[in-house]
Amino acid sequence: MKGRDLAELAVRNLREAILRNSLTTLGVAVGVASLVAMLSLGVGLQTLASQRLTKSGLFDAVFVTSRGMRMSGPPQENSAAREDYKPLDAQARAAFATLQNVVEVYPQVRFLTEVRYAGNTYSTNVLGLPESSRTMSAFDGITGKYFSSPAADEAILQMDFAKQLSQSPLSLVGQELTLRYAERHTASPEEIAKEKDIDAQLDEMMSGGISIVSREKKLRVVGITESDPSAGIGGFGGGRVFVPLQVAEQLHPAQANDVQEFVRGGGSGKSSYGALTVRVKSPKDVLRVEEAIKKMGFQTFSLLDATRSLRLVFTVFDLFLGLFGSLALTVASLGIINTLVMAILERRREIGVLKALGATDGDVRSLFFAEAGAMGLFGGIFGVLLGWLIGQALTLGTTIYLRRQDLPGVKISYVPWWLALTAVVFAVVVSLVAGLYPAGRAARLNPVEALRYE
């Protein structure tokens, strides 16, 4: 029998015992729905976690330091490391920026400062923020706003620090404060030559042309952030006053690595960075960019391994949820077996007639298979819709709960197209497997005995 005829007969047979077949199909749908709801929860939570982590700026970044220099602690002393040494300077920064899939390259500009406000002086750290941090989750709960432009003379304060400055910290937004900081001044040979005092000239030559000058900078407070954006590796560690990176760089503040660089560079006086953060388009680009930077002679670090572990955890989680969800589908498959076995009993005579008219065992088997498959297909499609609805209801419930706790709503359930498709295919396969026994039994029926059946 041709496929189309088979499908027509199967659908016609299913329509005839509409109540029983609908209930069986509903059983499949509930099974698929539970599977889809469970997995959509897994996928949704994974997506949520991965979005949050990506937004944190930890997983799409490569942290670069000079070879022989560790993220912290003293530089290595061996001579080999000294020969390998490549300065992490403006040239290197430009080279990183040209690499494929690199979005942004920026240094960590962090320096000690004294903040003067309302006649009082407070000692703290200032941190330069790259433009990309505008979209990061650390600034989700900001009071006020983010910097108006990458070069604006504006500051964002960390709440704890703002509380030190004022008893009503939120009133600080719009106020002006003054930073006192140490500027690193690099004198050119001509400037040294112009120095009239021979002792000062000798000092500058000996120091490689670096001097420290005290400066002041007025900044307007535009925002106060509740959370601590300096948490974690590669976060904006140690900063309590945040300024646009471009502004921070223009200040040329003296940083902890200046002395280190002076020792390494043999007093060349050339400016270099303690570390650079290379931000890539997506976490999957991290590995390739990291390799490229390593080849250029620098030391790198990323949290890719942590992402891998996270993926493993979620895979196990999904597997667990999937197994749990499959239980309902297994029960539903028993329903299919029951329905089809009942159908064989009821349609015994019909099977006999079909065989008398020339249907082969294969035709009869295919017909029962087609009926099982159709129940699986309809149940699968309906189940995916039902599962999606359950997911939406879970998301809605969670959002309402979170809003009551003054937290932003999240989408905890997500049904990607591959999940919907796999669920329908899975439902059809399970139904066909469930149809194996009844279809085989129907095919083996002796036509004479079947025709005798009343």
Place this chain on the structure above:
Amino acid sequence: MTATSTLIHAENVSRHYRLGETLIPAVNDISLEIATGEFVALLGSSGSGKSTLLNLLAGLDRPTSGAIHFRGQNLLALAPEDLAHYRRDTVGMVFQSFNLLPRMTLQENVELPLRLAEIQRTERDGRVAQALDRVGLGARRNHRPSELSGGEQQRGALARALVNRPTILFADEPTGNLDSVTGEQILVLLGEIQAALGMTIVMVTHERPLAERFANRIVTLQDGRLVGDGTRGLQAHENRATENTERVR
């Protein structure tokens, strides 16, 4: 009867059923030759083995021993699928209880053998209409079996048996569930079809008068054995068929 005109040949056919420890010989060592164009009545009382023999000849069942040759081809040697194709392409079946599928309309019931034979859809409608017209049910094509009388159902079953243009028609007590007038009408119809298409018909019946009136050969069975085989001759049979038609009209 010449060897070349033999359509089907049963040779020492037996069919035994096991019921617990007892072996029941439903058909016991029967040999029978049926020629093309014959209208054979298998006559006998209940349990004589006539329906069993019909099922064996129709390829619905396989003999315990012996052989059944259809145009020289031993049915026993056929694989199950080939035997199903024999039933589909060569045989037409009519049953006592009509056996139209109750869920389907008459049109769909008659179309069923064409679906099984994978006949093109474009060809099917015409063939179904032709078969239904032949049995006088062209106007009832969209009715379900439950909406038809017994005689109409049997005519519908006959249309279904004929739609695939079989070589041989097997009818198992085709009048058993009908009143005598309707039963006669069905047999007249069978006779007309046989005359028009030159078809071979094998009919099981326990009513001797009907067998004598409509068949040109009566094979009598008793306790699974062949006890009589009488041929009336085709010419005499044709004359009788014309009489029957006029009588029913």
